[in-house]
Amino acid sequence: MEVTLNPTADIIYRYFPKLSDAQRRQFQQLGELYPFWNAQINVVSRKDIDSLYLHHVLHSLGIAKFINFVPHTRILDVGTGGGFPGIPLAILFPEVHFQLVDSIGKKIKVVREVAAAIGLKNVEADHIRAEQLDEKYDFIVSRAVTRLVDFYPWVSNKLLKKDKNAIPNGILYLKGGNLTEEIREARLKAEVHPLSAYFEEAFFETKHLVYIPV
Numbered sequence: 001m002e003v004t005l006n007p008t009a010d011i012i013y014r015y016f017p018k019l020s021d022a023q024r025r026q027f028q029q030l031g032e033l034y035p036f037w038n039a040q041i042n043v044v045s046r047k048d049i050d051s052l053y054l055h056h057v058l059h060s061l062g063i064a065k066f067i068n069f070v071p072h073t074r075i076l077d078v079g080t081g082g083g084f085p086g087i088p089l090a091i092l093f094p095e096v097h098f099q100l101v102d103s104i105g106k107k108i109k110v111v112r113e114v115a116a117a118i119g120l121k122n123v124e125a126d127h128i129r130a131e132q133l134d135e136k137y138d139f140i141v142s143r144a145v146t147r148l149v150d151f152y153p154w155v156s157n158k159l160l161k162k163d164k165n166a167i168p169n170g171i172l173y174l175k176g177g178n179l180t181e182e183i184r185e186a187r188l189k190a191e192v193h194p195l196s197a198y199f200e201e202a203f204f205e206t207k208h209l210v211y212i213p214v
């Protein structure tokens with residue numbers, strides 16, 4: 001299946017101009033790999049695949065506009081699907097370790113194939129439910145998995161490091177919908193950051209990053 005991507009990877013370079021040649025190559029490769037794999041295993045809505053760079057890659061990188069992950073930190077991506085936001089973030093932060101998990105095995109197959117094809121050494125992908133994890137992470141990232149009231153108990157106290165001397169740890173959740181209501185319902189102390197502050201495309205007008213510090 002031939003897919004013409006619009007916009008192209010250039011939109012990533014516009015907002016992240018300091019990428020190395022290797023990183024640019026990796027972002028470029030996503031534009032062939034995702035349409036190829038998505039035709040076999042649905043990880044991105046089929047009608048959305050031609051907006052891969054804007055709706056999925058750049059959206060995932062909204063987290064990187066908000067926070068700069070320090071080398072050697074450990075990040076967990078819960079419900080990564082085909083690798084969002086984990087894969088774009090792993091390209092951007094090659095010295096940070098990313099564990100990407102999903103409860104559907106065939107989606108994890110796509111993540112592994114894409115990570116291997118672009119030579120990502122800092123990504124581990126596991127077919128496991130979030131509730132079954134028992135390691136500790138500096139940050140948990142996630143996009144569009146479920147309501148915060150359901151999501152938060154899977155991850156909060158159990159999976160996040162609590163080191164008072166370290167940089168603040170927490171959850172970084174890319175989410176649409178009525179966030180005020182969701183945050184109230186989950187009884188969370190959360191900050192909501194509009195992604196339109198970082199990106200000028202109309203797509204981001206309704207997109208937010210929820211930061212829940214621990």
Ligand SMILES: C[S@@+](CC[C@H](N)C(=O)[O-])C[C@H]1O[C@@H](n2cnc3c(N)ncnc32)[C@H](O)[C@@H]1O
Nearest residue numbers: 079080081084102103104128129130143144145
């Ligand atoms: C709407 S998709 C979003 C996928 C990806 N984060 C993205 O933005 O493209 C939600 C994903 O969460 C996964 N998921 C749902 N509940 C989960 C759980 N308890 N543990 C791990 N993954 C889960 C689903 O299998 C699905 O792939």
